[in-house]
Amino acid sequence: MDPVASLGKLDILPIELLDIIVSQCCDIQTVVTSLSLVNRCARVILHSSFIYQRLRCHADRALVAMLRTKVASYFTLADVDSILCGDPYCTRSGDFGPPLWLPECCRCCMSCLRGAPDLSGLPISRHAATKALGISKSALARLPTYESPYPCLSFRHARAAAVKIAGGEAQFMARISVSPWRQAAYDAFIAQTRPWDNVARYMVAAPLPYFDKRFGKVDRGIHCLGCQRVVVAASMVNCVYHREDIRRRDTVYVARDFIHHI
Template identity: 25%
Template sequence: MASLVYTGVANHFTVCHLFGILCVSKCSSCANFAAFIWLPECKRVCVPCVRKDPAYMPMTVADATIAFGLGKKMLETIPIVKTLPGEYGLWTSTRRRQMLLLSEQWAREAALIVHGGEDGLSAYLRKASTKSTMIAYQHRMARRNALGCANKTLDNISRYLATAFMPVLLQRATGEVSEGVFYTGCRIASEGRTLSGQQKELLIDRREQSYSPSCFLLHFRECLAAQQIWKERSRSTQ
């Protein structure tokens, strides 16, 4: 919960909402076990979805101002994550400079209020289309979202800057929590050098996916690498 306070978004969510998120174990997008929250919307998310789901690619306040014509007053109604210095991402990138990040979806919804609906927003976009700042923004987005290109926001560091660890409260009475269980087998399998890019990408997702205690054994049944490790360790103890 401290991450919500330190990043400046806590005041946008009620205590009931925060407690509800604490008790939820499933990712908002894929329903797998999730031990993280996406701060701009304060909802559960798993690492595989953070890595590549378009919904979890935040935008900067500067871009929201250009793209949607949002003023200071309206921006104050949207949770804005003030990023914290530290190490982020699957491959550990150190970040010291603060960024101001928010949900693109929530920024768009705010823009509809400001401009009076879809027609008003479209009118704003037409009027702003000749401005140098809008042209530069649209060029950046066009390059990023070009058809036929790989997902250029995959593992973008902004995704991780807007995400925080939050264990799941399993038992309210006892305070028992779960941080999720990771498979050593998935980690070893993802390091194979003979894998295609698509195969490796799938295994990275599996490596970063955590499991609830109840789902741990279910995954073991389909993870060949984990089964091999189990067999080798069983033989070594005989």
């Protein structure tokens, strides 16, 4: 059944421009929860978007997670599609990154998700950021915020904003050290817990496979059973296994890279 209601002034635009507006100009929250509810014609435009169709087919869990954590207000469908079909590797370690780190809309591997050494992805509340980084709430309002389970933002984003406001890394650290209570709050946040023990990390990550446009295939990654058995065998005989063994056990490979691991 063809839609009866129109898009008003947008009706004069060709379908190609409407597709660009839907996928590249509007954030996901607006497109899914507002535009699609205008009328049937708007829903037809959304569902006819090739990028939206691909994300619904292969990245539906990531989209749901972004909507539930309210990160969807900061990214477009094209942003997620570029991650789905682009570089499949973690932006930090270079390993295959099947999880999508929601606050920054980028791939990360399980090792970095558990404990990135620089704590760059560690969630921080607005109150803690204001107290520890000396950044105003108005400046934090411009940064991506997500619900997990309370409003949080990425520590890297908050720290980068504080460094920019201070005028540089040295000036930022000087502002931290000049105030004893701010230095104490900053140190307390960094040392509050080991990053791999912070449950909030896992609450803002969603599975995202890699879609190979050239072959039209989805790659969800391959685990090495041999590396898993090394850790299991060591634990059964009470042997000490190294952190590198844990990293290998948790590493996921795309099909084309797995042969090099073997």
